[in-house]
Amino acid sequence: MRHTFTLSLFIFFLLASFQFSMAQDFNSVMTSAEYVFNQDKIPCVTPAQREAIKTETQNNIKQLKQENKLAFKESNRLGGHPLFIWPLQQAAGFNYNNTWAISGYVDHNANYPNQLTDYNCGTRTYDSASGYNHQGVDMYLWPFIWKQMDDSQTEIIAAAPGQIIAKHDGEFDRSCNFNNNIWNAVYIQHNDGSIAWYGHMKNGSVTTKNVGDMVSLGEVIGTVGSSGNSTGPHLHFEIYTNSSYSQLIDPFSGTCNGMNTDSWWNTQIPYNYSGINAVLTHSAEPVVFPACPTPETPNISNSFETDDTIYFATYLRDQVAGDNIHLSIIKPDNTILYDWNITASTTSSSWYYYWYYSGVFDQEGEWKWQVSYGGDTITHTFQVGALSIEEETMETTSLYPNPATESVTIKTPRNLQSASIYDVSGKLIKNIFFTDNVTYTIDLSNMAKGMYFLTVVSSENDQERFKLIKK
Known part of the structure; x- marks a missing residue:
């Protein structure tokens, strides 16, 4: 599947007066772009794959029952269905406000093609000329989707406690189109007999627990990937009332949901879940839309000199035409450099804006880049000129030996x-999580010779990047 975007560069003159006698044409330095996920409406699962999944889970349930290991009992149905928490969470060590958006709900219109009805009587779903009607909720990563996947930034968690009745791992996870491949997935049966499918997981991320093992509410069962029929990293979340698969469930309650009368969410999010996913500063234009599946080059930076050009970006989800977005750039002394509003002209599940300025950063210290939208107000801090105490301390971090052969040690206070x-292409090779806060030695023995980049993150979430040579 192709990822496409509509790029619109808004240029017109609008003079605004400020109490500090400064005028700025904000639109002349603004770029905005829409990200469209799964524009080609690729089915997540083929009919043959769907039948194979049903057969496998049914056979496993039968086997578990014969071994007296099946957790579900018929009497449990009287307790009602589960109430799901959201099945995605941001992994520790990352600080986006949110990491996903919704591209497609369940299609309640059995006709096709392009005859669409979601639970809210809208058309945020899809079907295909072959007769496929979307049968789950698709939650895709946003922004920097491939970098997020490579960094394992967004985890898939059990939306309800239950028993693993099937799982699959080891498949290619950088799919960009329809390919007829199998996805990496986990299938969980809940206390009432209902079953949830979690599909498109990253290769190697699927839980190490076995079929028959129990998972708790919120337990990590994988990370978001692009395995199987997929056009980019996303989670396909699909639910049935029981193992006969006679009734599909749409977890969202709404006027046009003819499958179930009530919500299956503990707290149902709004149909348009408008808000901010990230507010960032960049040293150059962020590369948001490389050819699939190339990782993006965000050019994120939080440290600048007074004469640098700084790019100020915000990444939104469920933008609705007519919505107001308020933006501010605040100096270290808390006076305002710029403060302005824009009105969204397009409704889209994901959109981003950036502005760039130079020659206006007249104070050294900690600046703020603040955005308010959809009930979120996010403040991103960045440094201009003199380093903060934290950054000065971080700069004392070093690597030895470098070049290295078998291992490298990070020396830092x-x-x-x-x-x-x-x-060097930006592909994630290894993630390391430290627990003892004493020694920071990394095994390089399984890595090929060459140049790499090592990013370290402190417990205060400060980051530093180093060039590393493996001999």
Whole structure:
């Protein structure tokens, strides 16, 4: 599947007066773009794959029952269905406000093609000319979807407690189109007999627990990937009332949901869950839309000199035409450099804006880039000129030996939380999480010779990047 975007560069003149006698044409330096996930409406699962999944789970349930290991009992149905928590969470060590958006709900219109009805009587779903009607909820990563996947930034968690009745791992996870491949997935049966499918997981991330093992509410069972029929990293979440698969469930309650009368969510999010996923500063234009499946180059930076050009970006989900977005750039002395509003002109599940400025950063210290939208107000801090105490301390971090052969040790006065190694193309090679806060030695024995980049993250979430040579 292709990922496409509609790029619109808004240029017109609008003079605004400020109490500090400064005027700025904000639109002349603004770029905005829409990200469209699964534009080609690729089915997540083929009919043959769906039947194979049903057969496998039914056979496993039968086997567990024969071994007296099946947790579900018919009498449990009287207790009612589960109430799901959201099946995605941001992994520790990352600080986006949110990491996902919804591209497609369950299609309640059995006709096709392009005859669409979601639970809210809208058309945020899809079907195909072959007769496929979308049967789950698709939650895709946003922003920097491939980098998020490579960094294992978004985890898939059990939306309800239950028993693993099937799982699959080991499949290619960088799919960009329809390919007829099998996905990596986990299938969980709940106390009432209902079954949830969690599909498209990242290769190697699927839980090590076995069929028949229990999972608790919120337990990590994998990370988001793009395995199987997929056009990018996302979770396909599909639910049935029982193992006969006679009744599909749409977990969202709404006027046009003819499958079930009530919500299966503990707290149902709004149909348009408008808000901010990230507010970031960049040293150059962020590369948001490389060719699939190339990881993005975010060019994220939080440290600048006074004469640098700084890019100010915000990444939104469920933008609705007519919505107001308020933006501010605040100096270290808490006076305002710029403060302005824009009105969204397009409704989209994901959209981003950025502005760039230079020659206006007249104070050294900690600046703030603040965005308010959809009930979220996110403040991102960045440094101009003199380093903060934290950054000065972080700069005392070093690697030895470098070049290295079998291992490298990080020398630092800080408590480190994690480290990540990337190759020169930006592909994540290794994630390391530190627990003892004493020694920070990383095994390089399984890595090929060459140049890499090592990013370390302190317990205060400060980051530093180093060039690493493996001999």
